[in-house]
Amino acid sequence: MKRDLNCINGLYIGLVVVIFACTTIVQLDAASETKTCFQKKSPCFLKKQTCPTQCPSFSPPYGSTKACVVDCFNPICRATCRNRKPNCNGKGSACLDPRFIGGDGIVFYFHGKRNEHFALVSDVDFQVNARFIGLRPSGRTRDFTWIQSLGLIFGPNSKTFSLEATKAAKWDHQVDHLRLSFQGKEISLLKGDASVWSPPGGYIKIERTSDINSVLVTLPDIAEIWANVVPVTKKDDMIHKYGRPENDCFAHLEVQFRFLRLSQNVEGVLGRTYREDFENPAKPGVAMPIVGGEDKYRTISLLETSCTACVYSSGSESLEKMERLLLNQNNVDCTGGSSSGVGIFCKK
Structure with a gap:
């Protein structure tokens, strides 16, 4: 019993x-x-x-x-799952001075020129420009540059959005170094992780991915952009011999793009690397493969869509008639363990 x-x-x-x-x-x-x-x-x-x-x-x-x-x-x-901040070792990223990883997975550097603007992505209904800041130490023939701000132009009525890292003499981790504007008006985005701002009509959504200095910008059905503000540290300066002055830490952006649609004609410093017919000029085996294109992608301002190679057309072309690229953008994130992507294993 x-x-x-x-x-x-x-x-x-x-x-x-x-x-x-x-x-x-x-x-x-x-x-x-x-x-x-x-x-x-x-x-x-x-x-x-x-x-x-x-x-x-x-x-x-x-x-x-x-x-x-x-x-x-x-x-x-x-x-x-993916990390909520830019993965500087993932496709579509632009970090450091500036180091890009294209849609083809190839690493390249595009230095541009300090205090000038360049089209990173130019498609029929969407364009992203970047303003570069930098300096040129004595005896050097090329500027050291970083991405200080992004300008987005999108939609049939050419709406505009800008995101910039504000200048700082000294870096303070408790200060928000982000400035955001939509249609020329500054946005007040509350500090605090998960704070969200979106205008009437829902053309764009901005949400913080940490209390300060990090955001995710979403253009519905077009793109997602992770952005993070960082300084050029004294250690960076010592390693790379930038010659950074005492009154400017060159606060700049780390960014990563995830495109939800692109046309076959997409252009731009980064955009062209997603084309099926693109042959990357970056030389394999070189420690810092630098590619040009300054003249092709230079714009006169952060929100100007005209450049020699730009294809933005104010959304006037029918998107349904445009041949699209089939994007398979597995966001590999090796910060979360040995297997962080679909069928992809990360190795140290």
Whole structure:
């Protein structure tokens, strides 16, 4: 009799554990956000993707290090996690002085020229320009440069948005060094992780990815841009021999782009690397492969769309008639473990 009671108690406890586990899984699934892909030419058309339990939200709350990402052109059709700040070793990134990683995965440097503007991406309905700051120590023939600001022009009515790192003599980690403007008017974005701003009409969304100095800029169905403000440190100055003055820490941007659509004709310092016919001029095996294009991509101001190679047309061309690039942009993030991408393993 005692043995039977023990068996019954064991079965009861096992049943309770199973029910609890199933309930927990259901609750976790219910808490995860979902997104359906509506791009007709994508392999995931009309398929719903659910965020993993490790990153259940596209806009996670305070303190989260990972956000959910859906790539409708990834043939696996599965949502993944990514770091909430720019991954300077990932595709579409522009960091340091400035070091780019193109859509083809090749690293290259584009120095441009200090106090001038260049088109990073130019497509029929979307353009991103960058203002470069820098200095030229005595005896050097080329400027050291960094990306100080971004200017976005987008949509059929050529709406504008700018994001810049404000000048600072000394770097203070407790000061917000970001300045944001939409349609020429400065935006007041509350400090604090997950603070969000969006204008009426929802043309653009800006959300902080940390209390200060880091944001995610989203242009619905066009692009996502992660941006972070950093200084040129004394250590950087000593290693690279920049000759940084005492009254300017050259606060600048680290950025990473994720494009949701691009045409076959996309241009720009970074944009051209996503074209199927692009042959990267960066020389393999060179420590700092520098590519040119200053004359092709120079614009007269941060929000000017004209340059020799620019293709922006105020959205006047029908996007439905434009042949699109099929983008498979797995955002590999090697900060989260050995396997951080779909079918890709990170090695140290």
